[in-house]
Amino acid sequence: MFTGIVEELGEVTAVENLGDASRFRLRGPVVTEGARHGDSIAVNGVCLTVVDHGEQEFTADVMAETLNRSSLGALRAGSRVNLERPMAVGGRLGGHIVQGHVDGTGRIVERTVSENWEIVKVSLPAELTRYVVEKGSITVDGVSLTVVDAGPDYFTISLIPTTLALTTLGHKEPGDPVNLEVDVIAKYVERLLGHRAQEPEEPVK
Incomplete structure (x- = not known):
């Protein structure tokens, strides 16, 4: 993990x-x-x-x-x-739970530069939109980030200077591909609720 x-x-x-x-x-x-x-x-x-x-x-x-x-x-x-490297047992969970199993790819759509940070818009495959929510977690090229805005086919992230300097996200240009991994907890919840919906109701006694 x-x-x-x-x-x-x-x-x-x-x-x-x-x-x-x-x-x-x-x-x-x-x-x-x-x-x-x-x-x-x-x-x-x-x-x-x-x-x-x-x-x-x-x-x-x-x-x-x-x-x-x-x-x-x-x-x-x-x-x-x-x-x-994987997190050591007893280590600090500084980001969120990341499996290293990519769910899909997106592309950098645009970058809005500010004095001390950047807002980056990333395209989102249709099959992943239900897992991405405002202020939720998402992994972009292995970086744990918070979703600023979740649209129908995109999401935005805010990058601080440290992230821009120390990761690939500081060098990506519009059109460049990025790996996406959604929050695994959302996928488990969806699967569990799906099974629950399919279970027959118990007869009223």
């Missing part, structure tokens, strides 16, 4: 095409410290498994399903990425 608090802005150093998958080599001095084979690291909000690691770098294999359902397929050598 992750919290959506990005630990460092890393970089893709190489991408190897494996036919039905890709192997990424990524540089991240912070997240590779103490890393072992089989560990999980979130890359732009996608939970990946460490295949190999060396000094300040690690490799991860990404299958076609992940490449097709996330923005990782657009990454190239030199691309910057948000990196986060």
Whole structure:
């Protein structure tokens, strides 16, 4: 489990095409410290498994399903990425519960720049709109954020200088894709209520 608090802005150093998958080599001095084979690291909000690691770098294999359902397929050598290790037991939940399982992708629509912050408008796939609410939580490229406004096919987020400086969201331009993960609690509630609605009513005694 992750919290959506990005630990460092890393970089893709190489991408190897494996036919039905890709192997990424990524540089991240912070997240590779103490890393072992089989560990999980979130890359732009996608939970990946460490295949190999060396000094300040690690490799991860990404299958076609992940490449097709996330923005990782657009990454190239030199691309910057948000990196986060899983939360340690007993650690602080600084953001919200993030699984690293991308629900879909959106695109940066526009950026409104202010002196000390920015409002960013992001397109929202129709199948995810029911999970996004004003002042609720959403993960964008692995960053835990609060929804400012929730529209029929978009949402907006407010980015402080720290987020702009230390994550990919400070460098994304209109048209760029971003990974989206909605609040998992909303999905569980929907599933539970759906089952409840389908259950036959008990006869009145």
